[in-house]
Amino acid sequence: DGGITQSPKYLFRKEGQNVTLSCEQNLNHDAMYWYRQDPGQGLRLIYYSQIVNDFQKGDIAEGYSVSREKKESFPLTVTSAQKNPTAFYLCASSISTGYGYTFGSGTRLTVV
Amino acid sequence: GQQVMQIPQYQHVQEGEDFTTYCNSSTTLSNIQWYKQRPGGHPVFLIQLVKSGEVKKQKRLTFQFGEAKKNSSLHITATQTTDVGTYFCAAILTGGGNKLTFGTGTQLKVEL
Numbered sequence: 250d251g252g253i254t255q256s257p258k259y260l261f262r263k264e265g266q267n268v269t270l271s272c273e274q275n276l277n278h279d280a281m282y283w284y285r286q287d288p289g290q291g292l293r294l295i296y297y298s299q300i301v302n303d304f305q306k307g308d309i310a311e312g313y314s315v316s317r318e319k320k321e322s323f324p325l326t327v328t329s330a331q332k333n334p335t336a337f338y339l340c341a342s343s344i345s346t347g348y349g350y351t352f353g354s355g356t357r358l359t360v361v
Numbered sequence: 362g363q364q365v366m367q368i369p370q371y372q373h374v375q376e377g378e379d380f381t382t383y384c385n386s387s388t389t390l391s392n393i394q395w396y397k398q399r400p401g402g403h404p405v406f407l408i409q410l411v412k413s414g415e416v417k418k419q420k421r422l423t424f425q426f427g428e429a430k431k432n433s434s435l436h437i438t439a440t441q442t443t444d445v446g447t448y449f450c451a452a453i454l455t456g457g458g459n460k461l462t463f464g465t466g467t468q469l470k471v472e473l
Contacts, residue, residue, distance in 0.1 A: 282460070291449065292404070292463040299459060307460065339403055346459035349394055349406035350451075 251276045255340050255353035262334075262360050270325045270356045272340035279345055281323040285309060286337040286355075295338075298323055299346065327358065334360045365452055367464035375472055380437040382467035384450035391453055393433045394461065395424055399446040407435075440471045 253274040262268045274281065280299045284292040294307030298317040312331025317323055323342075327334045337357050341350040366385045374380050384393065392411045396404040408417055410426035410433060417424045421444075423436045437444055447468045451461040 280459075284463075289468075291465045294460055294462075297460050305460075341404075347392065347453065349409055350396075350404070350461065351406065352403040355403050 253340055253342055253351055253353035255338075255356050257356060258354065260356055260358045262358070264360055265329045266360075267326055267328050268334075268358065270327065270338055270340075270358070272323045272325065272353060274321050274323075274340075274342045274351075274353075276342055276344075276351060277320070278342035278351070279320070280343045281317065282341045282343075282350065283307075283313075283315065283323070283325045284339045284341065286339060292339065295325065334358060365450060365454070365462050365464040367450055367467055369467055370465065371468045371470070373470045373472060374440050376442060377439050380440050380444070380469055382435050382448050382450075382469075384433045384435075384452075384464050386431050386452060386454070388454065389430050390433075391430075393426060394451045395433075395435055396449045396451060396463075397446050398449065398466075402446075404449060437469075440469070442471050442473065445469060445471050 256271045282297040283295040286292050293309050295313050296307050296315040298304035301320050304315050304317050312328055314326045337355050339355045340353040343350045368383050394409045395407040398404045408424050413430050414428045415426040421438045425434045447466045449466045450464040454462050
């Protein structure tokens with residue numbers, strides 16, 4: 250079955266450490282996105298990529314980095330520069346802009 | 362800056378009552394999408410509206426796009442406990458690049 254896989258589901262890290270969240274899709278979608286969701290809040294866009302080897306900053310990119318070396322993969326690195334990294338991170342993909350997004354099941358990151 | 366505002370933030374209903382959430386923008390939208398996120402889950406795409414005044418139905422759910430394409434609504438008839446979750450609208454804003462901006466969401470709780 251096609252879909253988006255995010256791993257791990259839960260992740261714990263010590264403050265000051267970088268951590269990379271995985272996002273893989275087999276939907277053959279061109280566009281991929283990373284969102285952050287805090288408890289009781291909406292979704293805020295971190296980074297997005299419309300094509301391989303290209304990506305743009307979203308609304309809250311500071312303290313994060315991404316790469317898009319393969320169409321099916323869009324990993325997100327949460328760096329030590331991110332002041333409040335504890336959150337629920339959601340990866341999504343779409344065929345192209347203007348189409349509905351398919352979301353992964355998310356990674357809950359806790360930094361202690 | 363441009364935003365997509367959603368009201369109400371929370372809604373508690375008795376099972377069998379109707380429910381409506383509203384999404385408003387200060388600018389004209391090219392289209393609008395609706396998503397549902399179950400507690401502890403990830404957003405799931407429900408529908409996309411494109412035309413002015415468009416109305417679409419999915420069983421007990423009715424989606425409407427305003428004539429001026431600045432607002433939208435989601436109406437659920439005779440709510441059930443399976444309708445529990447947070448409903449988000451999302452749209453591509455003018456000058457916002459090819460990315461969705463999500464509304465703040467309406468959290469629906471259904472009591473027996």
